[in-house]
Amino acid sequence: MTHVVARDVVRTFGGVDALGPISLDIREGEFVSVVGPSGCGKSTLMEIIGGLQDPDAGSVAIGGTDLAGPRDETSIVFQDSATLPWRTVLDNVAFALEAKGVPRAARLEIARERLATVGLTDFAAHYPTQLSGGMRQRVAIARALTTDPDLILADEPFGALDEQTRLLMSFELLRVVERLSCSVLFITHSIQEAVLLSNRVVVMSARPGRILDDIPIDLPLPRGLDVLTTPVATEAVGRIWALIRREAQLAMGLT
Amino acid sequence: MVLMTAARATAAPRRYRIPRYLRPRPRTVLGMTSSAWTVALGLLCVVTLETVSRAGLISDLYLVPPSTMATRAASLVTDGGFLRQDLLPSVALIAVTFAVAGLLGIATAYLLWRSDWCRRAALPWLAVYYAIPVFAIYPCLVVLFGVGPVPILVVSVAFGTVVVVTNTLTGFDSVPQPVVKLARARRLGAGQYLRRILLPAAAPDILAGLRLGLVYSIIGVLATEFILSTHGLGHYIADAYHTFRVTDMYAGILLICVVALVLNVGSATVAGRLDWRRR
Numbered sequence: 001m002t003h004v005v006a007r008d009v010v011r012t013f014g015g016v017d018a019l020g021p022i023s024l025d026i027r028e029g030e031f032v033s034v035v036g037p038s039g040c041g042k043s044t045l046m047e048i049i050g051g052l053q054d055p056d057a058g059s060v061a062i063g064g065t066d067l068a069g070p071r072d073e074t075s076i077v078f079q080d081s082a083t084l085p086w087r088t089v090l091d092n093v094a095f096a097l098e099a100k101g102v103p104r105a106a107r108l109e110i111a112r113e114r115l116a117t118v119g120l121t122d123f124a125a126h127y128p129t130q131l132s133g134g135m136r137q138r139v140a141i142a143r144a145l146t147t148d149p150d151l152i153l154a155d156e157p158f159g160a161l162d163e164q165t166r167l168l169m170s171f172e173l174l175r176v177v178e179r180l181s182c183s184v185l186f187i188t189h190s191i192q193e194a195v196l197l198s199n200r201v202v203v204m205s206a207r208p209g210r211i212l213d214d215i216p217i218d219l220p221l222p223r224g225l226d227v228l229t230t231p232v233a234t235e236a237v238g239r240i241w242a243l244i245r246r247e248a249q250l251a252m253g254l255t
Numbered sequence: 256m257v258l259m260t261a262a263r264a265t266a267a268p269r270r271y272r273i274p275r276y277l278r279p280r281p282r283t284v285l286g287m288t289s290s291a292w293t294v295a296l297g298l299l300c301v302v303t304l305e306t307v308s309r310a311g312l313i314s315d316l317y318l319v320p321p322s323t324m325a326t327r328a329a330s331l332v333t334d335g336g337f338l339r340q341d342l343l344p345s346v347a348l349i350a351v352t353f354a355v356a357g358l359l360g361i362a363t364a365y366l367l368w369r370s371d372w373c374r375r376a377a378l379p380w381l382a383v384y385y386a387i388p389v390f391a392i393y394p395c396l397v398v399l400f401g402v403g404p405v406p407i408l409v410v411s412v413a414f415g416t417v418v419v420v421t422n423t424l425t426g427f428d429s430v431p432q433p434v435v436k437l438a439r440a441r442r443l444g445a446g447q448y449l450r451r452i453l454l455p456a457a458a459p460d461i462l463a464g465l466r467l468g469l470v471y472s473i474i475g476v477l478a479t480e481f482i483l484s485t486h487g488l489g490h491y492i493a494d495a496y497h498t499f500r501v502t503d504m505y506a507g508i509l510l511i512c513v514v515a516l517v518l519n520v521g522s523a524t525v526a527g528r529l530d531w532r533r534r
Contacts, residue, residue: 052439070440082433086455097450099441127534242346 003028003183004049004151009058011044014151017208019044019060024202024211026151033186033194035240037248038205042187043155045209049185050076050153051168064153072100075144077154083128085134090115090124093142100147107146114142115177118239124176134158134165140171145180152177152184166190169227170197175251191240195233196223203243214228263515307410317504327506328513336492341507345476346514348404352411357465360419363447367420368427381530384417394478402485411475415468422464426457455531462526469522473515488514 004026011019021042034042047053047135049060060067066117068114075096083092090111091098097107115121118138126134144152157173158166166232168225177184188194194201195217203213215236219227227233283287286297300319301428305311308320331337361472367374389410396406429454454461480489495503527533 047436050440052436070442072442074440076437080431080433080438082431082437084434084452084455087460095437095451096441099438099447127531129534165279177454232282 001028002026003030003063005061006049006183007059007061009048009055010042011048011053011059012056019048019207019209020055022204022210023058025178026185028150029181029183031177031184031186031197031199032121033188033192033198034204035188035201036209037206037244037251038189039251040204040247043089043206045204046076046153046155050074052076052233071151072147072174073149074151074153075147075149075231076145077137077140077152077157079156079159083139085128087127087128088124089120089128089139090133092128092139093146096143096147110146111142114145115139116185118142118172121239134161134169136171137161137169143175149168150182152182153187154184154200155187156189157186158193159224166193167196171225171232173197174223175222191237191244192228194240196225196228201240203235203240204247204248211216212247213239215239278379291357304438316355316499316501319505323502324505324509327502328509328520331503331506331510340486341488341491343402344486345480348407348411349431349469349518350473350489352408352415352476353465353469355408356468356472357419360416360464360468361461362422363416363451364420364423364427365427367424368453370426374424381417383422388477389414390482395481402483407479407484407487410479411472414475415471418471419461419468422467423457423461426460426464427453430456459530459532462530466519466522466526469518470515473518477511 002025004024006022006024008021008023009019010017010021020148022041022045024032024045026041034045036042042052048055049062049067051067051074055118062071084095087095089138090108093115094111097110102110112121112124115124118141120135120138123135131139154173154242158169161169174197185231186194186197192210198217201215201217202211204210205212217232217236219232228237271272284292305322306318308315308318328379332342356480367377393406393410396409399405434452434456441453448497476487477489481493484493488511489521492504492507492511495501495507
C-alpha cells in the first residue's frame with residue numbers, strides 16, 4: 001500500500017527554483033532516506049510533506065487524502081531538537097499531547113512510557129539545557145512518538161551530533177521504529193546513516209532538487225553495525241557517493 | 256646545599272607557574288568578601304558624611320548628619336499624617352503605574368508582533384521615544400486634568416510603558432525557528448501559541464522589561480510629584496526644599512532610597528525565580 005504520494009512537486013523562492021519537479025512514493029511502513037548535496041531542497045521537500053509549506057505546483061496525498069496543512073498523525077523531528085528550555089524533559093515529551101488537549105494525567109502517563117522507550121526515565125525532571133545534544137534529540141524522538149504517528153519526518157535529526165553518538169542514535173531510532181508500523185522519511189547528509197537505516201535511499205540532485213536515483217537496500221532487519229561491511233551496503237554506499245560527489249561539485253560551481 | 260638554594264633563588268622570579276588568566280580570582284581582598292566590601296563602602300560614605308557635617312565643615316543649610324536624617328525618617332514613617340498624605344499616595348501611584356505600564360506594554364508588544372505592518376510603522380518612534388522629555392507635557396496635562404493623580408499617572412505610564420514594549424518584543428523574537436515550526440506542525444492556535452510558546456519563551460526578557468518598568472514608574476511618579484503636586488513623597492521633598500526644611504528634605508530622600516531598594520531587591524528575587532535561563 002502506498003502511504004505518501006508526492007506528484008511533480010515544485011517550490012520556488014522569489015524566482016529561484018528550489019525544488020523539483022519531484023515525485024516520491026513511500027509505502028506503508030517503509031523507511032526512506034533522502035540524501036543530496038546541501039541546498040538541494042531536502043528540507044523543503046520534508047516540510048512540504050509535513051504540511052508546513054505549500055508546494056507552488058504539484059500535489060501531496062497521504063493515506064489517500066490530499067494534504068492540506070499539518071496532520072496530527074505526522075510527527076516531525078527537527079535538526080535542532082526544538083525542545084522547549086522552560087519545560088522539564090517530561091513536559092517537553094508531553095507537549096504534543098498537550099497541544100491536542102489530552103488531560104494532564106493521561107498525557108504524562110504516555111510521556112513517561114515514551115521516555116522509557118528512549119531510555120531517559122531518570123532525566124524526566126531535568127531541563128533540556130542540562131542534557132547533552134544526543135539526549136535532547138532523544139527527547140524530541142520520544143515527543144514524536146507520543147501521538148502514535150503513522151508517518152515520521154526527520155530532518156537531519158542527528159546532524160549536529162558527533163560520529164559515534166550519531167551511529168548509536170541511528171540504531172536506537174531503528175530499534176524504536178522497527179516496533180512501530182509507521183513510515184519514515186529521513187533527511188540526512190550521511191550516506192552511511194542512510195544505508196544503515198533505510199529500505200530505500202533516494203538521491204537528489206543539486207538545486208533545483210530532482211531525484212537522480214532510487215536505491216533499494218535489501219538488507220534484513222534487525223541490522224547491526226556489521227551490515228555496513230556487507231557487499232550490498234558497500235555497493236550502495238559507492239553508488240550514492242559517486243552521484244553525490246558530482247552533484248556537490250556542481251552545486252559548489254567546481255566543474 | 257647552599258648552591259642548590261642559590262639556584263632556586265635565581266629561578267624564583269616567576270612566582271606563579273599557572274598563567275594569570277588561569278589563576279582563580281581571589282575570593283577575598285584584604286580578608287573581606289565582595290559583599291562585605293559593599294557594606295563597607297556604604298558605611299564609609301555614611302561615616303564620612305557624619306564626620307564632615309558634625310565637624311561643621313558644611314553648613315547645616317546644605318547637609319545634615321545621616322543619623323539626623325535617619326531619626327527624622329523614622330519619625331516620619333510613624334507619623335500618620337505623613338503616611339496618609341505623602342508616602343502611601345506615592346506608593347499606590349507607583350503600584351498602579353507599574354501595573355498599567357506592564358499590562359499595556361506587553362499587550363502593545365503582542366499587537367506589534369502580530370502585525371508586521373504596525374511594527375514597521377511604529378519602530379522608528381519607539382527608537383527615538385526616550386529622547387523626548389515626556390515630563391515636558393506634564394504642565395499641559397495639569398491644565399487639562401487639574402492637580403491630582405490623573406496627570407501623574409498619564410505621564411508615568413507614558414514614561415514606563417515603552418521600555419516594557421521593547422523588551423517584550425525582543426523576547427517574542429527570541430523563539431527559535433524549530434520551535435515555531437514545531438508549533439505549526441502541532442497546529443497550535445493563536446491563544447495556545449501565546450500561552451504555551453510565546454509568553455514562556457519571552458519570560459526572561461519580559462521580566463527584565465518589567466523590572467525596568469518598575470524603576471521607570473518610580474522615577475515617573477516621584478519626578479512629577481516633585482514638579483507640581485499637592486501630595487506624595489516627591490511633593491514632600493520639593494516642599495521641604497523650598498521652605499529650607501533641610502532635615503525633612505534629606506529624610507524624604509532617604510525614604511525614597513529605601514523604597515527603591517526594597518522594590519528593586521524584591522523584583523530581582525521574583526524575576527530570579529521565574530527566569531528559566533538562570534536555572
